[in-house]
Structures are given as structure tokens and as C-alpha cells.
Amino acid sequence: MSKRTRRSLYACVQRCQFETQRGKTNPDPSNRHLNAMPVYVLSEGAGPGTRMPAHLTRISIPLITTRMDCVNKSVKGKVICKGPLMSLAANDFTLKSVIQEEESDVLSQNMSINIVLFGALAEEFNQTVSQGDVLVASGFTVAESSTFQDDKMHPCNLLLSGHNACLYVSRLLPPSDPISPVANKRSTILSTEVPRRPKVLKYTYVRLDDLKPKTVVNVYGVVVFFKPPFKSRGSDFCSSLKITDQSNQKIGCTIFCDKIDDHPQVFQVGDIIRMHRVKAQLFNNTITLLNTHGFSVVTFDGAVASAVEPRTSSRSFHFDQEDRRIVGELRSWAASQNLIPSVPAIPLAGVQPNSYFDLTCQLIAKASIDTTCTLLRVWDGTKCPRALLKVIVEPNVTEGPSSFSKEKENLIANVLVYDNHVEFARELKPGDFLRIYNLRAIPGSSKVPGLTSSQSVEVDHLAFHLHGGTTYGRGIRVLPENSPDVQELKRSLEMFAEDALSDSELLEVWSTPPEYLDEDTADTGTERSCDHDIRPVKLSEVKRCNPGQIHHVRVQLRSYKPRRLHQVLKLYCSKCSSLLDVPDDELVAGLFSEACRDSGSCAPPPWLFSGRVNVPRDSSGSPNRALSIHLSTQLMSEGKTKELVFLMGSTLEETRRLAAGYQNIVPVRSSDSHLALLDLSAPFLFRGRKRYYGCKQCSEAAVREPRTDGAEVIDEKVIAEALGVQLLQFILLMKLELQDATGTLDVFLWRDAELFFGVSAEDAAVDQEAQRRIQQTMDALCPPGGNAGKRPWLNVCLTAYLGEDDDGLNQTCYQICHTTATRASSTQSEPV
DNA sequence: GCTTAGGCTTCG
Numbered sequence: 001m002s003k004r005t006r007r008s009l010y011a012c013v014q015r016c017q018f019e020t021q022r023g024k025t026n027p028d029p030s031n032r033h034l035n036a037m038p039v040y041v042l043s044e045g046a047g048p049g050t051r052m053p054a055h056l057t058r059i060s061i062p063l064i065t066t067r068m069d070c071v072n073k074s075v076k077g078k079v080i081c082k083g084p085l086m087s088l089a090a091n092d093f094t095l096k097s098v099i100q101e102e103e104s105d106v107l108s109q110n111m112s113i114n115i116v117l118f119g120a121l122a123e124e125f126n127q128t129v130s131q132g133d134v135l136v137a138s139g140f141t142v143a144e145s146s147t148f149q150d151d152k153m154h155p156c157n158l159l160l161s162g163h164n165a166c167l168y169v170s171r172l173l174p175p176s177d178p179i180s181p182v183a184n185k186r187s188t189i190l191s192t193e194v195p196r197r198p199k200v201l202k203y204t205y206v207r208l209d210d211l212k213p214k215t216v217v218n219v220y221g222v223v224v225f226f227k228p229p230f231k232s233r234g235s236d237f238c239s240s241l242k243i244t245d246q247s248n249q250k251i252g253c254t255i256f257c258d259k260i261d262d263h264p265q266v267f268q269v270g271d272i273i274r275m276h277r278v279k280a281q282l283f284n285n286t287i288t289l290l291n292t293h294g295f296s297v298v299t300f301d302g303a304v305a306s307a308v309e310p311r312t313s314s315r316s317f318h319f320d321q322e323d324r325r326i327v328g329e330l331r332s333w334a335a336s337q338n339l340i341p342s343v344p345a346i347p348l349a350g351v352q353p354n355s356y357f358d359l360t361c362q363l364i365a366k367a368s369i370d371t372t373c374t375l376l377r378v379w380d381g382t383k384c385p386r387a388l389l390k391v392i393v394e395p396n397v398t399e400g401p402s403s404f405s406k407e408k409e410n411l412i413a414n415v416l417v418y419d420n421h422v423e424f425a426r427e428l429k430p431g432d433f434l435r436i437y438n439l440r441a442i443p444g445s446s447k448v449p450g451l452t453s454s455q456s457v458e459v460d461h462l463a464f465h466l467h468g469g470t471t472y473g474r475g476i477r478v479l480p481e482n483s484p485d486v487q488e489l490k491r492s493l494e495m496f497a498e499d500a501l502s503d504s505e506l507l508e509v510w511s512t513p514p515e516y517l518d519e520d521t522a523d524t525g526t527e528r529s530c531d532h533d534i535r536p537v538k539l540s541e542v543k544r545c546n547p548g549q550i551h552h553v554r555v556q557l558r559s560y561k562p563r564r565l566h567q568v569l570k571l572y573c574s575k576c577s578s579l580l581d582v583p584d585d586e587l588v589a590g591l592f593s594e595a596c597r598d599s600g601s602c603a604p605p606p607w608l609f610s611g612r613v614n615v616p617r618d619s620s621g622s623p624n625r626a627l628s629i630h631l632s633t634q635l636m637s638e639g640k641t642k643e644l645v646f647l648m649g650s651t652l653e654e655t656r657r658l659a660a661g662y663q664n665i666v667p668v669r670s671s672d673s674h675l676a677l678l679d680l681s682a683p684f685l686f687r688g689r690k691r692y693y694g695c696k697q698c699s700e701a702a703v704r705e706p707r708t709d710g711a712e713v714i715d716e717k718v719i720a721e722a723l724g725v726q727l728l729q730f731i732l733l734m735k736l737e738l739q740d741a742t743g744t745l746d747v748f749l750w751r752d753a754e755l756f757f758g759v760s761a762e763d764a765a766v767d768q769e770a771q772r773r774i775q776q777t778m779d780a781l782c783p784p785g786g787n788a789g790k791r792p793w794l795n796v797c798l799t800a801y802l803g804e805d806d807d808g809l810n811q812t813c814y815q816i817c818h819t820t821a822t823r824a825s826s827t828q829s830e831p832v
Numbered sequence: 833g834c835t836t837a838g839g840c841t842t843c844g
Contacts, residue, residue, distance in 0.1 A: 225839065234836030242839075254837055283838060290837095356841070373844070418844060440842070465844070472841050 039124040039167045056138050061101040062110040062561060064156050066142050074138040075158060077101050080112060085126040088118075095122035098153070099135060110563075113154040114145060118161035129169055139164030203276065203318060205326070209247035211280040211287045219278060219289065220326050221245045222302060222334045223271045228437060228475040229263040231423065232256065239263045240470075243273060246333050253278065253289040255297070263297075265311040267435060267479065268358070270302035270340035272330050274323070302340060304331045305576065306484065309802050315546050319810070345435075345485070348413055349382035353443035353462060356472065359436045360485050362493060363428055364412060365400030367393040372468075374425040376415040378434065379408075381492030386443070389414050389463040400430035408496065415439065417476070419468025424476055431531050433486045438474035440465045481550065481817065482801045487751055488574060491729070494754055525781045525792035528552060529755070530818035532797065540742035547802040547812045555738040555745075556791040557782040562734070565775050568753075569764055571728040573695040580728070582765065583681050583693075589652040591682040595669035596649050602670035607705045608646065609633045615654045616661075627654065630668070630675070632705055643714050646675065646703065659686040664714055666723070668703060675703040677723065684725050685716055689766040692716045694725035701725050730761035732774070736816070738796070739788075747798060747814035756821055777821045795819070 056074040064075065077099030085095050100112040115137060117125050129135065140158040148155045160167070206217040221243030229237040236256040241264065244250045253275070257263055264273055276296045278289040291297075298312045298319070308327050310319050334340060346357040361378035368374050375391055377400070391414045395402040404412065415436060417425050428434070442463045466474065479486045536552040545551070562568060571580040604610055608630040615625050630646040644664040647655060659665050665686040668675050677684055680699060683691035694701060706722035708714055720727040732753035738745045754760050757777055763770040783790045796819050803813035 227837095227839070232836035234834080236836060238837060240837070240839065252838070256836060286838090288838070416844075438841070442842090465842085467842060467844080469841080471839065473839075474841075 039121065039128050039169060056136075058136075060559070060561065061099075061113050061154065062563060063559060064113060064142055064154070064158070066144055066156055068142060070139075070141055072138075073140075074136050075099070075113070075140070076134065076136045077113070079129060079131050079133050079135060082129065082131050085122060092119060093122040093126075094118050095125055097125070097129075099137075102134070110154045113156060113158055114147070114151075115140070115158040115160060117165075118159070121160055121165055121167070125167065129167075133169050135170070136168040137166070138168075139166045205274075207247045208243070208245045208249040208251050211249075211251065211289070213280055213282045213287065216277055216279050216292055218274070218276045219243070219245075219251075220272070220274050220330060221251070222330050222339055223266050223269055223273055223299075224250060224339055225269065225473065226264075226266045226271075227470050227473045228266075228477045229257075229260050230420065230470045230475055237263060239266070241266065241273070244339070245330065251287060251289055255291045255295070257291070257295075261313040265299045265313075265480070267477065267483065267485070268302075268345070270334060272300040272302050272327050272334075274298045274300075274326075300327050301484065302331055302334055304335050307804070311480070311483075312548070347380050347382040348384040348411075351384055351386070351441045351462065353386065353441055356438050356440050359413075359415075359434075359439050359464075360479070360489055361413070361434055361436065362489065363400075363430055363432045363434055364404075365398055365402065365430050366425060366428060367398040368422075369393065369416070372419055372422060374417050374422045376417060376425060376428070376434075376436075377412050378415055378436075379411045379413065379493070380489060381411065381495060383411055384413065384462065387461040388412070389461045391416070411496075413464055415464040415466060417466040420470070421466050421468065421474075421476060428476070428478065429531060433479045433481070433483075433489060435477050435479055435485070436466060437476070438466070438472045440467065480548070482548065482799055490751065491574070494760075525557075526756070526794040526796060526819050526821050528795050528797045528819050530797045536795070538742040539738065539740050539745045542745060542798065542800065542814070543743070545800060547800045549800050550817075551798045551800065553738065553740065553796050553798055555740045555794055555796055556788060557794060558737040558739040558744055558788075558791075560734055560736045560778060560782060565771060565778070568732050568734050568774065569761060570731050570733045571693050572731045573698055573726060573728055575698045575726050576695060578695065578697065579731075579733070580693075582730075585652065588682050591679050592650065592652040592655065592667065595667065595678045595682075596651065598669055598671065602673045602675060604630050604646075604675050605703065605705075607633055608675075609636055613645075613647075613658070615650070616657050618653070618657060625654065627658075634705070635708065640714075644706070644719070648675075655686055659688060663687065664716075664719055666703075666719065677701045677703065677725075680725070684723065685719055687716060690716075690762060691765070692720070693728040694720065694723075695728050698726035699724055730765050732757065732759075732761045732764060738794075745814060747816055749816045751815060752817045752819065756816060756819055758820065781821065 055072050057072060058076055059068070059073045061075060061077060079097055080100045081098035083096040085093050088094050095117045097115050097117070098112050099115055137158060137160060139162070140160050142156050143159055145151075145153070145155055145157045147153075203218050205220050206215075208219065208221060211217065211219075222245065223241055224244050225242040227238075227240040229239045232238040234256070236258045237260055239253075239255040239257075241253040241255070242250055243253060255263060264275075266273060274297065275289070275291070277292050277294045279292045280287050281290055282288075296312075296314055296317060298310045298314070298317055300308055300310060308324050310317065310323075345360050346355075348359070348361075351357060359378070359380065361380040363376055363378055365377040366374060367377075369391075375393060417436075442465055444461070466476070530550075532550050532552065534550065534552055536554050539553060539555065542551045542553060567581070569582050571582055572578075573580075609632075610628065610630050612626045613629045615627060617624055627650050628648040630648070631641060632644060635641070635643055642662050644666070645662050646666050646668045647658065648668050648670070650658065650667065655665060655667055666684060667678050667682065667686070669678055670676070680694045680696045680701060682693075684694045684701065685692040701724050704722050704724065706714060706718050708718070712718065716727060719725075731750065734749045734753065736747050736749055738747055749756055757764075757774050759770040759773050764774060781792060781794065797817050799815045799817050800812055801815065803811050
């Protein structure tokens with residue numbers, strides 16, 4: 001923007017304020033052109049809100065209705081369309097524009113709305129507002145949209161005219177103009193208006209080859225070795241670390257703190273660590289670092305692609321763009337140095353006998369065997385191909401459930417922890433997520449306490465031992481709920497959620513301890529299923545806390561989005577974390593007909609047998625077509641002709657019909673005379689009514705033969721792996737507005753959405769019953785058109801975490817976890 | 833308030 005335009009805008013603001021001061025109210029629309037109605041242009045770079053009147057309550061565009069009370073309400077959106085200034089009469093104008101609510105994470109219909117401006121406001125809007133600007137409107141009225149039938153946009157229009165109408169406009173500062181007058185002006189305002197702002201501390205970090213003995217410094221480094229906190233002979237826990245940086249110096253660090261929470265949250269080699277106030281000291285002629293008074297530590301995941309999320313128990317810590325930069329540089333440097341171990345974490349399914357490995361798992365139950373040995377019963381959702389050691393213990397010494405279904409029993413590993421780890425294990429609770437470091441898999445071990453004589457003759461089983469001592473970083477860490485590893489683990493454990501919900505044994509693990517249940521549970525719509533030992537707090541208190549904490553709240557559901565429940569369903573890539581809408585049938589059908597066009601002749605690979613199949617007719621009597629199919633000769637020889645076919649030249653509808661007769665259908669096309677998969681926007685696999693999608697970014701898709709190893713079930717995972725497809729996961733994503741006496745809070749429901757609804761996202765994609773259940777749950781928690789009195793009170797567990805807003809700035813986000821909607825008793829048609 | 837550990841497998 002030029003200086004000149006800006007001056008005129010400021011003039012406009014002043015003039016508008018002048019008009020406001022005169023306090024004229026002019027309800028007569030014929031006079032509206034006489035008034036200059038305010039278009040306030042806010043400081044560039046700052047969002048609207050910086051100088052917005054505090055009495056305005058923002059209302060979300062999808063929630064606008066003609067029945068709403070518009071007094072003191074505001075609406076915010078980006079100008080996505082600006083119509084021409086139209087003349088109604090001499091000196092009277094109107095202008096139509098479309099604004100859209102900017103919600104990148106939650107999409108809903110009705111995110112855009114027409115706004116119609118009249119009189120001088122239309123003129124000013126025409127002169128000062130551009131497409132792309134973000135504006136906040138207030139003093140509007142709501143009318144039915146006459147164009148709703150045609151544009152399908154929003155059933156309402158916003159009308160802005162008269163004295164009360166007001167627009168606040170903001171636009172971003174062009175990055176190429178860093179010393180523009182506005183930028184200068186802003187900084188002047190800041191320094192004069194806020195002179196007592198606390199001085200921003202600037203931390204300096206010493207490179208690891210620049211450490212001088214007896215100095216107290218701040219350092220950054222990449223962890224190349226660590227021992228999780230262990231009890232020292234003194235009064236503290238001790239963490240032992242070795243870190244390095246671009247100087248390639250490797251420096252040992254020893255941290256003593258009496259609380260484990262204050263120790264560095266290092267979970268794996270490659271993590272990035274920042275320490276403030278550590279002392280360099282000579283020991284054996286080598287520099288080591290020790291924590292000193294005022295010590296603080298923050299750690300980060302070391303993966304180049306992961307979010308820069310500080311891990312700390314500190315309630316306040318300094319973290320800015322400079323830190324972000326340093327972490328990024330250390331990550332890329334570490335990646336180039338191969339510092340991150342090639343075998344990061346091994347699931348139970350991948351354990352090799354006689355190996356040492358780190359296991360990420362959930363503790364299901366534990367039992368003391370004797371003073372030097374404790375049994376931890378854990379699972380990670382994968383099945384170890386070897387028979388596992390069985391340990392029999394008395395039910396009365398077991399904490400957590402003592403018996404399980406056969407299916408689950410097969411997934412449970414018995415871990416025996418010895419000596420110093422026994423004390424640590426005492427603090428663990430069933431349900432905890434753990435990483436056990438340097439666990440050893442021992443084949444055929446027979447001399448185990450608690451073994452029955454009949455089992456001791458079994459020699460082909462694997463035993464897991466955590467030997468005494470701390471060498472090689474041996475130990476156990478409780479992983480925080482928000483760690484990506486835990487989230488991934490939970491996703492795999494959720495595969496067994498159906499068992500879990502019906503298993504009485506899990507109720508033992510998960511049920512809320514009775515002392516924390518509220519008295520009036522009759523009216524609650526949700527139940528917490530976590531075992532956090534914390535008291536419920538008010539939303540205002542939640543907002544005052546730093547991210548990284550868990551809160552229990554008692555709230556009502558004020559609103560939610562998206563309102564259209566099919567939009568709740570998303571596709572998620574666990575590798576690159578991208579989130580996609582599920583493609584609609586029209587788009588998919590288009591991709592199929594496009595693929596039909598290039599289904600010319602091609603030479604299939606030798607492992608495929610080619611044939612033709614007749615498509616079952618549909619009721620409309622469409623022509624009977626024969627399509628090319630290809631079957632794996634290996635599977636054919638095993639008589640499994642229905643298990644997997646590659647189908648060419650079919651329409652979406654035909655594929656859908658054929659899917660009734662084949663377990664797995666992979667649609668293919670001809671590309672440069674060889675077989676290829678369709679564009680990955682289309683499902684790469686049809687399994688009955690279920691469709692599976694792959695990530696475009698993370699897949700290297702090609703038609704390859706699945707390794708089936710005889711008995712193995714051919715499912716979407718086996719096929720995705722064979723085809724080089726990174727399988728996208730169905731997830732449910734919603735944004736809920738919670739409310740209690742102290743205010744409202746926007747929270748996400750995502751990670752535990754399946755638990756919340758008792759419905760799997762995959763089922764929600766195909767099963768009307770599952771969809772109905774989600775709808776009924778939301779209707780029960782937030783009755784449509786109902787008043788606040790009808791909304792049940794909900795007991796909710798919230799996790800606060802650090803996320804990034806659209807501008808890459810840190811923002812505290814909230815997520816509902818460990819919470820289940822109770823089967824609504826208020827809805828009549830609830831299935832049993 | 834002071835000390836603790838200061839890597840480097842394996843009894844069970």
C-alpha cells in the first residue's frame with residue numbers, strides 16, 4: 001500500500017470516529033448515505049482484535065441465523081469476493097461481497113456468507129477493502145438469502161447499513177517492505193505505549209567446543225546417549241546424557257533433580273536439548289556439564305519433519321523464533337551426521353531373540369514377584385511371532401486385571417524387571433504409557449520365578465528381562481500423553497477398542513475412581529476414562545495454565561463444527577501428518593473414467609494371471625460389460641481366487657458392485673504399456689464397502705506382488721505395504737465450544753474421537769448406523785435449537801498442548817482425551 | 833544444605 005492511500009485511510013478513521021462522537025442515530029434508510037459509516041483499518045500485520053471493542057462477541061459464520069440477536073455480535077471472515085459498487089439512486093450505493101471464515105482445520109458448509117453494504121459504507125468499502133483482506137463486521141442485521149437456492153452458500157445474508165454498522169479491516173504487511181512507515185509507526189507505538197514492558201532476556205548459547213571450566217553457560221545439543229532418570233545414592237534422581245553439536249564435540253552431562261518431572265524429557269537418541277545455567281567442569285581431564293542453581297531444560301523431537309514442540313514441565317520458559325531456528329539447524333545437521341539410530345523402536349512383532357531393544361508400550365497390569373523382581377504386563381498392539389513366556393502369579397498380588405480374553409492374552413508380553421527397576425516400577429500405574437530401554441529378549445528361558453512346572457518345559461518362548469543396573473541407558477520412562485509415540489501407540493491399540501469396550505477387565509483399568517465422580521452423574525453426557533489423580537477445574541483456570549498439562553473440567557457443549565457430520569471424517573497420514581477431506585464420489589468417479597480411457601493393452605508382470613470378469617448387472621439394466629482382471633498366480637495356486645484382484649477399465653460403480661464378490665480389489669490402469677495404480681486421490685483398494693486411500697506425498701506406488709506367507713490374512717496393510725502405498729487413516733475431527741460459568745473454550749476432538757463416540761472412523765465412513773450414532777451423540781450433548789438448560793453437563797478430560805496458528809505462532813490448543821459419551825438415555829431411538 | 837555420577841549389557 002502506498003503512503004498516500006494509508007494517509008487517506010487514517011483520515012477516514014478519524015472522520016468516522018468524529019461521526020461516532022456526534023452520537024447520531026439515524027434509523028431512516030433514506031438518509032443513510034448522509035452518514036459516513038466506519039470502516040476501520042487496523043495496523044497491518046496485526047489481526048483484527050487488537051483494537052476491537054471488547055464488548056463484541058464473535059459469532060461463527062455457520063451459526064448465523066435470522067433468529068439470532070445481533071446486538072454486540074461480530075462476524076469475522078476473509079473477503080473472498082468483492083462485487084462492484086452499484087448505484088441505487090443519486091448518492092446512494094450498494095455493494096455485495098462474500099466473506100469466508102478462515103478455519104483451515106475444520107471445514108463446514110456455510111463457512112461463507114454474503115454481506116450487503118449500503119450507502120457510504122458501500123462507497124468506503126469499495127475504496128478501501130480488497131479481496132483477501134480479513135474483516136470483522138458488527139452492527140449488522142441478518143436477512144434470509146434470496147440466492148441461497150442458487151449459490152447454496154449460506155441461508156442468510158448480513159446487511160450493513162445505518163449508523164451502527166461497522167467494519168474493521170486488517171491486511172498483512174507485504175514482506176518485501178520491512179521498513180514501511182507502518183512498521184515504524186507500530187514499533188513507535190509499542191515503545192511509547194508500553195514503556196514498562198519487561199525486558200526481553202536474550203539468551204546466548206555456547207558451542208560445545210567453546211566450554212571453559214568453571215563457567216556457567218547455556219547450551220544446545222543433540223543427544224547421542226542418555227540414561228533415563230535413575231535414583232542416585234544421594235537424595236536425587238540422576239540423568240546422564242552425552243550431547244553434541246555442529247562442533248562435533250561430545251560432552252557428557254549429569255543432571256541431579258529430586259523430581260523426575262524436572263529432568264530432561266529425553267526419550268530417544270537424536271532428541272534436541274536446550275539447557276540453561278549448566279556449569280562446565282573438568283573431570284578426568286574432560287569437560288562435563290552439571291546443572292546449577294536456576295537450571296532449566298527444554299527438549300525437542302529430533303526428526304527434521306516434526307513440529308518444534310518444546311517439552312518441559314516448566315510453567316514458564318523462554319522460546320522464540322531464534323530457538324526455532326537453532327532447533328531446525330541442529331536437526332538438519334544431526335540428520336546429515338546419521339546420529340539418529342537406524343533401528344529406532346521395535347514393536348513386539350519385530351523382536352529378535354537375544355537382542356536388546358527399546359519397547360514403547362502400555363502397562364496393563366503389574367505384579368510383584370519378589371523383592372528383586374516385578375512383573376509388568378504390557379502390550380503395543382502388535383503380536384510377537386514367537387510364543388511369549390507365561391508367568392503365573394496370584395491374582396491378589398496383581399494390580400490391574402488378572403485375566404484377559406484369549407485374543408488379548410496373545411498380545412501381552414510379560415516383562416520381568418529386576419533390582420533397581422523394582423522401585424521405579426512401584427510408581428507405575430496400569431494404563432501408563434512406557435518406554436522400556438534396553439529390554440532383553442531371551443529365548444527359551446525357563447528359570448523364572450512364578451513359572452509353573454508345566455511351563456518350564458516349554459523352551460520355544462521368549463522372555464523379556466530388564467536386568468538390574470543402568471548401563472546402556474537401561475531403565476523405564478513414563479511417556480507423556482501428548483508424545484507422538486504415545487499417540488501412534490494409542491491408534492494401534494484402538495484397533496482392539498471393540499474388545500476393550502466389552503471387556504470387563506478393561507473397566508478395571510480405565511474406570512474413573514469413584515471418589516472423583518461428581519454427585520449428579522445422572523445428568524452427565526460423558527464420562528472420563530482416564531486415571532489422572534486431579535480435581536476438576538473451571539475453564540478460566542484451564543486458560544491460565546501453560547500447555548503440556550491435563551485438566552478435568554465439567555462443562556456444557558455450547559456449539560460444535562462441522563455441523564454436517566460427513567465432514568467430520570478426514571483422512572490422516574501418520575507419516576507426514578497431512579489431513580485431507582475424504583474425496584467425494586463425483587471426484588472419484590471422474591478418476592475412474594479417466595483411468596478407463598487409458599486402459600489400453602499392456603503387458604502385466606509375470607506373476608499375474610490375466611482374465612476377464614463379467615460385471616454383475618445393476619437394477620437399471622445397464623449393458624453387461626466384461627472387464628480385465630489380473631490375479632496373482634501364487635494366490636491362484638493356493639485356490640484363493642477371490643482374495644485379491646487387480647481390476648482394469650471399470651467405473652467406480654462397477655468396482656463397487658464387484659467388491660461384493662472379492663475380498664480385495666485394487667483398481668489399475670495402463671500406463672506406458674505397463675500396469676499402474678490410479679491417481680492416489682482415488683481409493684487404491686476396495687474391501688467390501690470399505691475404501692482405502694494412500695498418501696500422495698509419502699507413497700511410492702507401483703503394482704507389486706504382496707508377500708502373503710501362506711496363512712496370513714490379506715488385509716489393507718499387507719496390500720498397502722506391497723504396493724508401496726502409505727495408508728491413510730480415517731479419523732474423526734471436530735471443534736467443540738465448551739462452556740461453564742467462567743467462560744467458553746474451543747477444543748478439538750480428534751485423537752480420542754473414536755473412544756468418545758464408541759465408533760471407529762473407518763466404520764463411520766461406510767456404516768449408516770455408525771454415522772447415526774455420532775449424530776445422536778451430538779444431538780444429545782447439544783440439542784438442536786435447545787437452550788442451555790437442556791444441555792447435559794459433561795465430565796471431560798482435556799490435554800493442553802502447544803500448537804501453531806496460521807502465522808506459525810505458538811498457541812495453546814486443547815484436545816478432549818479419555819472421554820466417552822455415555823449412551824444417550826435422552827434419545828428415544830438409541831440402539832441397544 | 834550436601835551428595836549423588838562420571839555410559840559401555842547379560843543372575844534372574
